[in-house]
Amino acid sequence: MRANGWTGSAPEGFDSATVRGELTIGEIEPAEYQGAADLHGGRSFLQLASWAEVKPDWSSDLLAWRDADGRVVGTTLVLFRRLPGLSRWYAYVPEGPDIDWADPWLERWLDPLLDHLERRGAFAVRIGPPAALRRWQATTLKAAAGRRRHVDHVLADVVEPAGSAASDRLRSLGWQRCGAGRLAIDAQPRYQFQVPIGGRDHDLLAGFGKEWQRNIRKAMKVGVRTRRGSEHDLATFHELLRQTELRNGFRLGRSLAYYQRQYRALNRDAPDRMRLYLSSWNGEVLAAHTMNVVGRRAWYQTGGSASHRREVRPSHILQWTMMRDAQKLGAERYDMRGVSGCLDPEDPAFGLLRWKLGTGGELVETVGEWERPLPGPMNLALHRAMLRYRDRPNSLDG
Structure with a gap:
């Protein structure tokens, strides 16, 4: 197992693993996977077991995290795309995994996942945490619309502490935010418009x-x-x-x-x-x-x-x-999917957001997609090579 990154001291009589509650990961049958659909507020339709059938160019694994008592406490669908001519795989978790993103010890979830993917032959992995980062009400954005304006220029109505903490923790664990540096932008929308119903x-x-x-x-x-x-x-x-x-x-x-x-x-x-x-x-x-x-x-x-x-x-x-x-x-929520975040009425990209603002909902910025190569010189080299040609439309599209 890789280092878990925990630096606190355990109470007397307990080790750090006991305090955190170590988790294991393994494959799960579709019926049991489907039964664990609402553990953390509702999984995305991109994390359904059946979604693998929609993506025939990818292979897949259905995985579950279990606690010490064997109970399922988290799940994920992982899609794999093979590099031509090699038995090496790029792993992608669209809008998942479905785990407790408010857990201060995210490594107890992600380390077992990375270990599994490494054994599976993956050289890199991208995940899409569904946790919310910031929220803007429709009235706020209508008032802020203007030339060359973007939602990032507007003070959010709500900043989600759990989403902020998850982003910081992912960065400290070696994950890189998609859209930063040489990494491709998010495959799934980072800005989503949702209507609380x-x-x-x-x-x-x-x-x-x-x-x-x-x-x-x-x-x-x-x-x-x-x-x-x-x-x-x-x-x-x-x-x-x-x-x-x-x-x-x-x-x-x-x-x-x-x-x-x-x-x-x-x-x-x-x-x-x-x-x-x-x-x-x-x-x-x-x-x-x-x-x-x-x-x-x-x-x-x-x-x-x-x-x-x-x-x-x-x-x-x-x-x-x-x-x-x-x-x-x-x-409880009606998700109208992605918008660009553009607030410039003269930009065609604003039209879709303007239409959705009329529902009185809110724009939600998620934590977004994060990526990292798995350890090893060969994996790093394969990941760098992939970055040189991957920026094509719909290459990861869900």
């Missing part, structure tokens, strides 16, 4: 901004209809996504087969885990969005809308429908 009774609409309220009422008045879709409707969804990409000048690069694979895998894992919603006007589908549900959290993953009849606001009423369903399912 637990405890808002049944009146979600009252928490929206006036523009959203007006657009939802307009959609209702002109007869926009929303419904749950099926796998058969994914082709319509994908075409609307393609139109949205062309209109807004971005490309996710995901095929229809990708979403079909995800829909089958996640819903085989648990019924209605991935949901498809569509809104129509005069019989024509104008918007289609996907939602994933795990434990106490729901995610709006991807959405597309037509380039015409936008004045009937099909996406606003669709999001309201999805949030209401998520609330009925017991979700």
Whole structure:
């Protein structure tokens, strides 16, 4: 085992391992893994056992941490990509692991993970702690918007002590923040927009901004209809996504087969885990969005809308429908996924954040992704070589 970095003194009669509570790690069966889904506030859909089926170019391990009594106290899905021609692997933990990130002794979780990955033949690993670092309310960011402004220029409404401590501890343990130095930027969004929906009774609409309220009422008045879709409707969804990409000048690069694979895998894992919603006007589908549900959290993953009849606001009423369903399912947070953090109204990147601000939610900066090579000259050399060519779109995309 690697050094744990603990420097405090144990109480008389106890050694440091007893004080910390040493943990072991090993593989876990999918059924037991699924049963441990809500140990630390809800795992990401990117940490579902079934997510490995969505990423056929990666191999995977399902792992669990156990305490001295053999109880599962943390879990993770690890994805592995093999270097061409070598039996060496790059390990990636998207939006995980699902452990206690408030633990002051993070090494008791991470050291066993690194030991396992080293035995597995990994030369480097990237993790994505889901812990929150800072939070900005929608009202704060609306007031702060301006030319060349960014969320980093705005005093956060909340600074999370646990997230700050986790960042400091990771740095002291030899992890490097992605986006720093030569490391590629985060593969998963560092800035996420989330809407707290637990405890808002049944009146979600009252928490929206006036523009959203007006657009939802307009959609209702002109007869926009929303419904749950099926796998058969994914082709319509994908075409609307393609139109949205062309209109807004971005490309996710995901095929229809990708979403079909995800829909089958996640819903085989648990019924209605991935949901498809569509809104129509005069019989024509104008918007289609996907939602994933795990434990106490729901995610709006991807959405597309037509380039015409936008004045009937099909996406606003669709999001309201999805949030209401998520609330009925017991979700406490509705995650609208990534935003750029740009607050410049003249920058096209601000448009997506501006749209999401209308829900009255909050922008959450997570601890973000961290990476490190495993010990050894060969691992360091392989990691340096990988850094020279890895900065390609969607290379790690979840």
